[in-house]
Amino acid sequence: MEDDQFLEHVMDLVRDHLGGNEPNGDYIEPSSLSKISDLGLPLEGRGLESLIIDIEHFLRYSVRTDSPGFMNPLWGGFNVAAFSGEVIATLVNNSMYTYELSPYATLVEQALIRRMCEIVGFSEGNGTLTTGGSNGNMIGMMCARYRIDPLGQQRGYDVKNLVCFVSEESHYSVLMAANVLGIGFDNVIKVACDDDGRMRCDKLIEEIERCKKNNQIPFCVVATAATTVRGAFDPIKEISRLCEENEIWLHVDAAWGGSCLFSTKYRGLMDGIELADSVCWDAHKMMGVPLVCSAFLIKNPEILRKICAHGDSAHYLFHQDAENIDLGRISLQCGRRNDALKLFLSWRDKGDAGWARLVESYMGLADYLEDMIKKESSLEMMSSRDWTNVCLRFTSEGIDHNDVNKQIRDRIIKSGNYMISQSNIGDNVILRPVIANPAINIKHLNGLVEEIVRTGHDVIRGIPPNH
Ligand SMILES: Cc1ncc(COP(=O)(O)O)c(C=O)c1O
CATH class of the missing domain: 3.40.640.10 (Type I PLP-dependent aspartate aminotransferase-like (Major domain))
Known part of the structure; x- marks a missing residue:
């Protein structure tokens, strides 16, 4: 395969990759992933054409940080100018x-x-x-x-x-x-x-x-x-x-x-x-x-x-x-x-004003999420908020909060729709979605709250995960 042709293929794969809805759609345990992966370094080169399969495999099992469900670390989204x-x-x-x-x-x-x-x-x-x-x-x-x-x-x-x-x-x-x-x-x-x-x-x-x-x-x-x-x-x-x-x-x-x-x-x-x-x-x-x-x-x-x-x-x-x-x-x-x-x-694309709008829109979304949590009886905020980190947990009378919230996060990560992080504040396990991804909008935040609440109720009722 010629270099030009190869690059065109790669760009097609880039386009196909963008816009994925689930951050972790193909979640797979590490031992299974190594079994289905070909990671051998060949004695004799296989040529450019074979790399297309390697790249497809890599993309398939990579977390989609551009997906709106990606709210885990302090970054996310796709920025075409920066790319x-x-x-x-x-x-x-x-x-x-x-x-x-x-x-x-x-x-x-x-x-x-x-x-x-x-x-x-x-x-x-x-x-x-x-x-x-x-x-x-x-x-x-x-x-x-x-x-x-x-x-x-x-x-x-x-x-x-x-x-x-x-x-x-x-x-x-x-x-x-x-x-x-x-x-x-x-x-x-x-x-x-x-x-x-x-x-x-x-x-x-x-x-x-x-x-x-x-x-x-x-x-x-x-x-x-x-x-x-x-x-x-x-x-x-x-x-x-x-x-x-x-x-x-x-x-x-x-x-x-x-x-x-x-x-x-x-x-x-x-x-x-x-x-x-x-x-x-x-x-x-x-x-x-x-x-x-x-x-x-x-x-x-x-x-x-x-x-x-x-x-x-x-x-x-x-x-x-x-x-x-x-x-x-x-x-x-x-x-x-x-x-x-x-x-x-x-910076040339957005200007100072564009960066300011980005920050303010993220703060607006974090305010919205905080309001929803405060209105939902089975959720509680676990910290005051200055920035776009939203620290919460699922709550219900008589439960082991830490254990239930760990299970909720585990199920959510494996279901593939959302990635949020689990941290501690003092002795409490908390869930921490962060707004730092331009793909997120109110609809995704509604979906996240709904998924945490539903998963929490499943966990305390002993209903097994459906993935
Ligand atoms: C407050 C703070 N400082 C420093 C760092 C480290 O930054 P980096 O990952 O760019 O090394 C982080 C990373 O999350 C952070 O949250």
């Missing part, structure tokens, strides 16, 4: 380290970073696209560590006494970063949250003072805007005041909530963001750009340049004449894919 950006970026296969190798892509990425810095309020800021919010959180902590001990980069860090503070509902990536940076899990202090899942500033100051008394050095607070389970926004303005008074770096993990900044209605959720030292913001979450697309933004760009410095050891890549334009000097990666084009094309 074309992804394909074109792969076509040209640039690497982002030097201007020489990625001239236009370098300008595109810097245009995005400049705009995101403006939106955050870092007028002199800079940044880089990274492999995700987890990586952005780690870079923020690296910058914080550098500020407290710039010579450590050369000498090696003695980090035994460094402590970092996060809310008890923060994302696990902060622990991962502490591991990578040698800070240690014990030195990530989990600050208590209020009833709505936001970091308590009175507890933060207590923890800072306790650490200082123990001769530990508070070097970083990671505030979360919005948390993974409840979508709670930590009070950035108050936290920044404590950070300033105690000379602590403030990094804001806005991987999930950063998009509120587009909306005049919801921007207040991140009031004070311009007071932070660094921020991460995932365009691959609410903005619906395909994974991965995530920005790390910093108020003082010199610190980012310093932590990414590698002297003149990469003389085969970097030359002084391009020192200020080569993005490899402000990134931890060497070879780096172009994640910028897909975000750039989506």
